[in-house]
Amino acid sequence: MTAALPLVLTVFVACAVEAIEALTIVLAAGLTRQWRSTFQGMAAALVVLAAIVGVLGPTITLLPLTALRLVVGALLLIFGLQWLRKAILRAAGYKALHDEASAYLREVAAAKAAPEVAKRGISDWYAFTLAFKGVLLEGLEVVFIVITFGDNQRNLGAAVIGAAIAVVVVAVTGIAVRAPLAKVPENAMKFAVGIMLTSFGTFWGAEGAGVRWPGNDAALLVLIPVVAAVCLGYAAWLIRAHRLSEAAPPATGPAVTSPAPVTESEEVTGR
Amino acid sequence: MMRALKSFGAFWYDFVIGDDWQVAALVVIALAVTALLAHVAGFNAWWLLPLAAFAALAWSLHRATAGKR
Numbered sequence: 001m002t003a004a005l006p007l008v009l010t011v012f013v014a015c016a017v018e019a020i021e022a023l024t025i026v027l028a029a030g031l032t033r034q035w036r037s038t039f040q041g042m043a044a045a046l047v048v049l050a051a052i053v054g055v056l057g058p059t060i061t062l063l064p065l066t067a068l069r070l071v072v073g074a075l076l077l078i079f080g081l082q083w084l085r086k087a088i089l090r091a092a093g094y095k096a097l098h099d100e101a102s103a104y105l106r107e108v109a110a111a112k113a114a115p116e117v118a119k120r121g122i123s124d125w126y127a128f129t130l131a132f133k134g135v136l137l138e139g140l141e142v143v144f145i146v147i148t149f150g151d152n153q154r155n156l157g158a159a160v161i162g163a164a165i166a167v168v169v170v171a172v173t174g175i176a177v178r179a180p181l182a183k184v185p186e187n188a189m190k191f192a193v194g195i196m197l198t199s200f201g202t203f204w205g206a207e208g209a210g211v212r213w214p215g216n217d218a219a220l221l222v223l224i225p226v227v228a229a230v231c232l233g234y235a236a237w238l239i240r241a242h243r244l245s246e247a248a249p250p251a252t253g254p255a256v257t258s259p260a261p262v263t264e265s266e267e268v269t270g271r
Numbered sequence: 272m273m274r275a276l277k278s279f280g281a282f283w284y285d286f287v288i289g290d291d292w293q294v295a296a297l298v299v300i301a302l303a304v305t306a307l308l309a310h311v312a313g314f315n316a317w318w319l320l321p322l323a324a325f326a327a328l329a330w331s332l333h334r335a336t337a338g339k340r
Contacts, residue, residue: 070302075287077298077324082289085331094336140286198324206320209302210309213317223321230325234332241336 004158007149010200011162014145014193017186018138019170025134027174028107033127040122041131049139056147065154066208072148073205079144080197084231087191092238142167145197152204195231199224291334297327 030038063071089095107130119125142163150159203213203220213219288295301323308314 070306074298074302077320078287078289078295081294081298081324081328081331082291084328085289085291085294085335088328088332089335092336202320202324205298205302206305206317209306209320211305211317211320212315219317226321227324231328234329238332238336 004153004155007153007155007158008162008165010193010196011145011149011159012166013189014196015142015163015166016170017189017193018141019167020186022135022138023170023174025107025138026131029127029130029134032108033130034124037122037124037127038131041128041133042135044128045132045135045139048136049143052140053143053147056143068208069152069204070208072152073201073203073208075144075201076148076197077201077205080194080199080201083190083194084198087187087194088231088235088238090187091191091235093242094238149200152200191231191235195224195228198231199227202227291331293334294327294331297323297330301327 026038026042029041086095122128146156146159146163150156153159199220203223207213215222298320301320305316305319308316308319
């Protein structure tokens with residue numbers, strides 16, 4: 001179990017971030033529309049996710065480990081670098097921080113404006129589709145992380161445990177406070193997840209390409225802090241550059257006075 | 272039908288590639304070069320992929336903030 005702890009913790013943090021975003025959408029649908037259709041939407045999304053896990057999980061384990069590590073390593077590395085890119089841009093102030101409170105208010109406003117329409121046996125189609133899409137999209141990332149990490153470590157059970165604990169903790173907290181979890185340091189969590197995805201992706205991807213790491217698996221213990229140090233360095237560099245640009249007089253160049261609005265893929269994938 | 276296929280493709284592109292396709296391209300190129308060195312030249316370039324990842328991230332951050340600094 002001790003050997004599986006880093007795996008459980010990595011999957012837990014990654015899945016907690018996704019669960020918090022799904023919770024925001026579910027709360028907006030349930031509290032402003034109706035819980036019955038919201039729960040039906042959630043249940044439908046969970047069935048689809050379970051089907052994806054049921055099909056993909058066993059299929060991926062049939063792949064040879066080298067090919068699996070090459071493909072999954074490449075995907076995790078690309079995924080991780082995108083998470084880090086956004087987290088660093090947010091930390092430096094070049095991109096607006098993802099704010100669960102304002103995301104919740106946006107969803108609530110849209111939910112209040114939409115008419116209540118019954119469709120296909122669902123009494124409130126809007127609440128159903130809002131909850132379905134939110135849980136399915138955020139859940140897909142959870143599934144991706146669980147399957148890739150679990151299969152690569154040949155310990156799918158530990159990955160599932162990490163994900164399950166994250167979902168339960170977030171759900172129970174959400175039910176208790178009945179509000180979006182706005183005080184969670186989401187950007188810091190995303191930064192940490194980006195470091196783990198990038199480190200594991202680099203390690204597995206290179207192994208899949210035929211590399212033998214110095215020290216074998218112990219190389220990860222060096223790789224993770226190195227990735228963290230480099231990314232913290234990039235963040236510090238951009239924070240300093242942003243501050244200097246704001247302090248400079250307007251004639252020296254266009255200062256960034258406010259973060260750019262979040263308009264990119266975060267709306268789809270939650271990264 | 273075409274619209275559904277397009278939005279399906281757009282979702283997966285966004286899900287995997289994200290905002291900067293050049294990062295993904297650099298990762299794939301670095302992996303290919305690493306594999307070639309390992310299997311053809313018998314050279315263990317374990318350092319190549321981490322360096323390429325750091326360079327790809329720095330390049331992407333530089334382009335995202337160029338003109339704003």
